[in-house]
Amino acid sequence: xxxxxxxxxxxxxxxxxxxxxxxxxxxxxxxxxxxxxxxxxxxxxxxxxxxxxxxxxxxxxxxxxxxxxxxxxxxxxxxxxxxxxxxxxxxxxxxxxxxxxxxxxxxxxxxxxxxxxxxxxxxxxxxxxxxxx
Amino acid sequence: xxxxxxxxxxxxxxxxxxxxxxxxxxxxxxxxxxxxxxxxxxxxxxxxxxxxxxxxxxxxxxxxxxxxxxxxxxxxxxxxxxxxxxxxxxxxxxxxxxxxxxxxxxxxxxxxxxxxxxxxxxxxxxxxxxxxxxxxxxxxxxxxxxxxxxxxxxxxxxxxxxxxxxxx
Numbered sequence: 001x002x003x004x005x006x007x008x009x010x011x012x013x014x015x016x017x018x019x020x021x022x023x024x025x026x027x028x029x030x031x032x033x034x035x036x037x038x039x040x041x042x043x044x045x046x047x048x049x050x051x052x053x054x055x056x057x058x059x060x061x062x063x064x065x066x067x068x069x070x071x072x073x074x075x076x077x078x079x080x081x082x083x084x085x086x087x088x089x090x091x092x093x094x095x096x097x098x099x100x101x102x103x104x105x106x107x108x109x110x111x112x113x114x115x116x117x118x119x120x121x122x123x124x125x126x127x128x129x130x131x132x133x
Numbered sequence: 134x135x136x137x138x139x140x141x142x143x144x145x146x147x148x149x150x151x152x153x154x155x156x157x158x159x160x161x162x163x164x165x166x167x168x169x170x171x172x173x174x175x176x177x178x179x180x181x182x183x184x185x186x187x188x189x190x191x192x193x194x195x196x197x198x199x200x201x202x203x204x205x206x207x208x209x210x211x212x213x214x215x216x217x218x219x220x221x222x223x224x225x226x227x228x229x230x231x232x233x234x235x236x237x238x239x240x241x242x243x244x245x246x247x248x249x250x251x252x253x254x255x256x257x258x259x260x261x262x263x264x265x266x267x268x269x270x271x272x273x274x275x276x277x278x279x280x281x282x283x284x285x286x287x288x289x290x291x292x293x294x295x296x297x298x299x300x301x
Contacts, residue, residue, distance in 0.1 A: 001238065001296045003289050009242050010261035012235070013162070018154045022167050026153055026174045033175070034182055 148194065149178055155195070155263070156202050162258040163206040165247045173205045199265070199273040203255045210251045245295040253288040256281050 120129040156177050160170035180201055188194040246254055252274065259270040260281070271278045 001242070001293065003293060005238075006242060006289065006292060006296075007261060009235075009239050010257075011264075013239060013243075013262050014264055016158075018157050018161075019167065022157055022171055023153055026157060026171050026178070027149065029171075029175045030149065030178045030182070033179055 145182055148181065152195070152198050153178070156198055159199065159202050159258060159263060160206055162243070162246070162262050163203065163251075163255055164209060165243065169209060173202060173209065176205055177201050196269060196272055199259065199263070199269070200275075203259065203273050207251050207255060210254075241296060242292070245292050248295055249288050249291055252276075253284045253291070256284040257288045257292075260285050 115132060118131040120131070122129065153174065157170055157174045160173040160177075161167055164170050164173065177198060181198070188197065246257065249257065255274060256270055259265045259273055260267065265273070267278045267281050271281045274281065276284075
């Protein structure tokens with residue numbers, strides 16, 4: 001059988017009818033399986049919803065409804081350490097000398113015997129006013 | 134648009150009736166028996182229904198169906214190794230009539246086809262029997278046109294070798 005003969009046979013095969021019973025079987029099986037599918041998908045949807053409900057329920061149940069009292073944890077007692085009073089060394093005592101006499105204002109010395117004169121010159125050079133004591 | 138999703142069941146039925154022969158015939162040529170071909174055809178149309186594909190045109194719908202059909206057939210034949218004998222081919226002496234002789238030749242050719250590597254077989258079925266272009270075959274097989282040409286060329290040489298060996 002040469003190549004041309006093979007091609008010719010292939011071309012004849014192309015036009016061969018498909019057995020009618022095979023076609024009918026395929027059609028029936030496809031129809032049947034498609035009609036089953038809506039129930040299948042309904043079950044899938046129901047299962048998915050149930051699952052989602054469980055998840056939401058679990059979430060809500062775990063979520064606190066009222067505030068949970070939180071136990072106040074008292075801070076650990078810390079021993080109070082009093083500041084140690086360190087006595088500073090006393091300053092050396094310097095004896096305060098008390099003045100034996102109260103301080104008195106020193107009297108202004110009075111200069112006596114010296115004449116005080118004020119000379120006032122006027123615009124007129126010939127006139128000078130002298131104030132003496 | 135050649136829609137399937139939008140026009141729902143009636144549209145799907147229409148596609149099923151238009152394309153069932155194509156799908157079944159292709160599957161039969163690759164697999165070599167009607168029972169397996171029917172299983173594959175069912176799966177192809179269920180996938181079509183499930184995906185609800187909307188095709189740009191009739192050729193796109195045909196291409197998608199060829200691709201899925203071939204892939205499912207190749208998956209089925211992945212583990213099965215072809216027998217090395219043409220045991221079920223009737224011998225030439227069984228019939229004298231010309232018509233019967235042609236039928237016999239076709240059967241021998243089909244049996245020889247079953248001995249080819251599965252990708253070569255699919256390429257020959259799509260190109261030589263289904264009459265697709267090389268580009269369409271390449272798309273259906275997910276390979277390049279060069280590869281398809283090479284596969285078909287090798288396949289024809291192999292077929293000739295198988296058939297001539299049997300004739301000797």
